[in-house]
Structure formats: C-alpha cells, structure tokens
Amino acid sequence: MHTDSGYCKLDEVVRKAIADLQLTTLHKYVFFLHYAIDGLRKLNYNIYPSFKSVVKDMPANKMIPYPGDMVGWIRLGWQLGDRIVAIVHDTTIVRSATNPEDDLPYIPKEYRNTALEPEIEKRDYSTLVHGHNDSGYFNANESKKRFEFSIDTQATEIIIEYVGSCVTPNTETEVPSAAVDFLVSFIHYRETRFKRGASHAETEATRREVQREAAELKAQLSDLSYEGILQAIQANVTMSTKF
Numbered sequence: 408m409h410t411d412s413g414y415c416k417l418d419e420v421v422r423k424a425i426a427d428l429q430l431t432t433l434h435k436y437v438f439f440l441h442y443a444i445d446g447l448r449k450l451n452y453n454i455y456p457s458f459k460s461v462v463k464d465m466p467a468n469k470m471i472p473y474p475g476d477m478v479g480w481i482r483l484g485w486q487l488g489d490r491i492v493a494i495v496h497d498t499t500i501v502r503s504a505t506n507p508e509d510d511l512p513y514i515p516k517e518y519r520n521t522a523l524e525p526e527i528e529k530r531d532y533s534t535l536v537h538g539h540n541d542s543g544y545f546n547a548n549e550s551k552k553r554f555e556f557s558i559d560t561q562a563t564e565i566i567i568e569y570v571g572s573c574v575t576p577n578t579e580t581e582v583p584s585a586a587v588d589f590l591v592s593f594i595h596y597r598e599t600r601f602k603r604g605a606s607h608a609e610t611e612a613t614r615r616e617v618q619r620e621a622a623e624l625k626a627q628l629s630d631l632s633y634e635g636i637l638q639a640i641q642a643n644v645t646m647s648t649k650f
C-alpha cells in the first residue's frame with residue numbers, strides 16, 4: 408500500500424476502509440471517497456487556502472450545494488444595489504417567542520418588575536422574524552454538504568463567501584503513509600454518523616477514535632527526529648479535528 412516515497416494514493420485509503428468493514432463489494436466506494444477527501448481537507452495537506460466568492464442561483468427547493476473546493480464558509484448574502492445584505496445563520500435568531508417569565512429565570516417571580524412585562528412581551532414577539540433584516544435565514548448542513556434556506560428567503564441569487572483550497576483531491580492524490588490510519592478512522596466515523604445519527608453512542612465512539620488518531624498523527628509528524636522533521640515539512644500539516 409505504501410510507495411517508495413512514503414506516500415500512498417487516496418484510492419488505496421478508501422479500499423482499506425472498505426476492507427476493514429468487511430464489505431464484499433465496492434458499492435460504498437464513492438461515498439467513502441468523499442469522506443476521505445473531507446478528512447484530507449481537515450488535515451490541510453499541501454492545501455493553501457484562499458478567500459473566494461461565488462454567485463449561485465436559488466433553486467426551487469431552497470438548497471444550494473457547497474462549492475467543490477470549500478474548506479469553510481464565511482458568510483452568505485444577496486446583492487442590494489451596491490452592497491451585500493447578509494443572510495442570518497439560523498443559530499443567531501429567535502425562531503419562537505419566549506415567555507416573559509422565562510426571560511430571566513434566575514430572578515424569582517416575586518422580585519420581578521411586573522411593570523416591564525408588557526414591554527418584554529412586546530420585544531419578544533417583535534423579534535419573531537426570520538432574520539434581523541427580513542432576508543430569511545440559512546442552515547449549513549455539514550452531513551449533506553449544502554446550504555439550506557428558509558422558505559421566505561426571497562433572493563434569486565445567493566453570494567457565497569468562503570475559504571477555498573487551491574487543489575481538489577482525487578483518487579490519485581498521494582498522502583503521507585502516516586495519515587492512513589487517521590483517514591480510515593475518519594471514513595468509518597462519517598459512515599457511522601450517516602447510519603446512526605450524530606448523537607448515537609457508536610458515533611461518539613468513532614469520533615473519539617478519530618481524535619486519537621489525529622493526536623497520534625500530530626505527535627508523529629512533530630517528532631524532532633530527522634525523518635519526522637522532513638515528513639512534517641513535506642506534509643505541511645495543520646491539524647483541525649472539529650467534526
């Protein structure tokens with residue numbers, strides 16, 4: 408599996424992940440290849456990121472796939488005259504009105520200033536909107552690799568600002584042999600998360616395994632031996648293990 412240069416192809420990594428799960432066919436090959444590419448980007452092997460922007464038409468289903476070279480998104484918006492109006496990420500907005508009594512739950516009710524309750528209630532219901540600028544909101548679906556927009560997003564074109572890589576890994580991409588175990592573990596984690604869900608105990612166990620492999624890889628490439636220094640320089644590794 409290893410080449411003379413200490414590297415192996417991504418195709419071999421994917422086949423190893425399939426063999427480890429004792430799958431008798433290659434029907435999972437394409438899925439596993441995408442997982443391997445995602446894991447490779449999280450390690451940032453020889454990837455020099457750049458800031459990019461792209462304009463995408465809004466489809467009828469309100470879902471836009473991630474750009475193929477995206478490492479991470481910065482912001483999404485739409486053009487209004489000579490400025491960009493940002494669309495709010497769904498974790499930053501109020502999506503349901505709150506009970507005024509729950510607004511400050513650590514203060515007993517008898518000590519509340521009841522004269523302010525109408526104002527509190529007015530404030531809560533006035534913020535019951537889809538984003539601070541009425542532009543809708545979006546969710547970044549990491550498992551599906553797409554942006555999902557609320558039904559009331561009216562923009563016909565969406566501007567995506569993101570951090571992109573200058574290369575696109577494929578089956579022939581060579582990675583350091585030291586990274587094979589990490590990538591295989593990452594593939595298994597993503598497959599388990601797809602089958603069991605993010606909160607399942609088995610998913611959590613595979614996620615911890617990925618973190619262990621990442622820590623071991625980082626330690627190995629940080630070894631101050633001559634060989635370790637050379638491999639670390641060649642790999643140009645920066646670790647990112649937030650999955």
